[in-house]
Amino acid sequence: MASRGIRDQVAVVGMGCTKFGEHWDRSADDLLVDAVGDAFASAGIEKADVDAYWVGTMGSGVSGLTLSRPLRVDYKPVTRVENMCATGSESFRNACYAVACGAFDVVMATGVEKLKDGGYSGLAMGSIPSDGTTSDLTAPALFSLLSPAYCKKYGVDPAEFKEVISRIAWKNHRNGALNPRAQFQKEVPIETIAASPLMAGNLGIFDCSGVSDGAAAAVIVRAEDASKYTDKPLFVKALSFVAGPASGVVDSSYDYTTFPEVVAAAEDAYQQAGITDPRAQLAMAEVHDCFTPTELVLMEDLGFAERGFAWKEELAGTFDLDGELPVNPDGGLKAFGHPIGASGLRMLFECWLQLREEAGVRQIKTVADGKKLALTHNLGGWPGECVSYVGVVGT
Secondary structure: OOOOOOOOOEEEEEEEEOOOEOOOOOOHHHHHHHHHHHHHHHHOOOHHHOOEEEEEOOOOOOOOHHHHHHHOOOOOOEEEEOEOEOHHHHHHHHHHHHHHOOOOOEEEEEEEEOOHHHOOOOOOOOOOOOOOOOOOOOHHHHHHOHHHHHHHHHOOOHHHHHHHHHHHHHHHHHHHOOOOOOOOOOOOOHHHHHOOOEEEOOEEHHHEOOOOEEEEEEEEEEHHHHHHOOOOOEEEEEEEEEEOOOOHHHOOOOOOOOOHHHHHHHHHHHHHHOOOOHHHHEEEEEOOOOEHHHHHHHHHHOOOOOOOOHHHHHHHOOOOOOOOOOEOOOOHHHHHOOOHHHHHHHHHHHHHHHHOOOOHHHOOHHHHOOOOEEEEEEEEEEOOEEEEEEEEEEO
16 A cells, blocks of 8 residues: 655644543533643634635434534534544544645634433443444453454463553553553552453453543644744655455454554555664654553554564553653543543544643653654554544654
8 A cells, every 4th residue: 555645734733632531521612622722722822714614423423513513613614524433533634635735725624522411331332233244342352352363373471461451551551640641640560450350351451442432633734834833743654544445353363462454554554654674763652552462563564563473462561651762651542541532632632742742740851862753553442343543743
């Protein structure tokens, strides 16, 4: 797969992000207004300055009215997008393309999801009628299949593997404890994580991301105009999105130790950004840690570790906040929960803070060391039937 990309043609000049969590007293409209207001202030612009909007949500609204109504947008294009758990990033990707092609000068990408009031548990969701070959398992059950497959393929003792995935949850909760916008701001001992009640397979409660509400927004302009808004813009280096053939769920030989969609999206993004050694060149990565084994497999699919060795890298602290390549320095889905339409832009918001060296107590050292690129990744669906986004921004 290859694409021309829009490297250094557009820039992010303002961002906003709400606290994620159980917002029983806030509506999706409220969350959008808050995130958009912060993004306006960040970029130093007003509503009238924006030429077009995108809003990503999976189930918290329909049509552009999801955004135009709470913002009282005056007769401008507002496009609603949805691509499962990559929805927030899809909003950003489409908004960037609109600027790059010359259609608009100033646009805004937003994402929102209000899950708690809807009773969404994260365990099951309604299925669209099909030929009967689609999977009928919960998300924890589907992603739990990664663990035995990885142990068998690479000869990892299941007890040691449990230690590895528990450490991933421990790492992300430790990072989230430093983040005032995270849903869960408390460190959790590894022993507590490992002993938590099982949800499916070897996945305990602490191996699963939470369900939360939240919103985020980004202001995007032409790269040559970026200095009008900020002296610290982020330039878009790569945007890649792929949808797989969804044949894995009916393929008895499907390999549950990799997501081909992630591999394809990463290869395309790295080609666009000119990245040849992601582990050495990236300052950080925000990845889709919906479940702890997912983050482990992603370290190999994204080229951060050799096949069969990511579990050793996790134990060695390679991806810790002070490690060689910090992964999910904001706490990830584990600490933030996963308001589906907002997560992708929340990940970008952490890149915005870290690359501008505005992340406070959790500021990573790799930026000061000279690394200026950050990656965000989403995975929508489940093993064998998914979509994937990989984006790269930089200074």
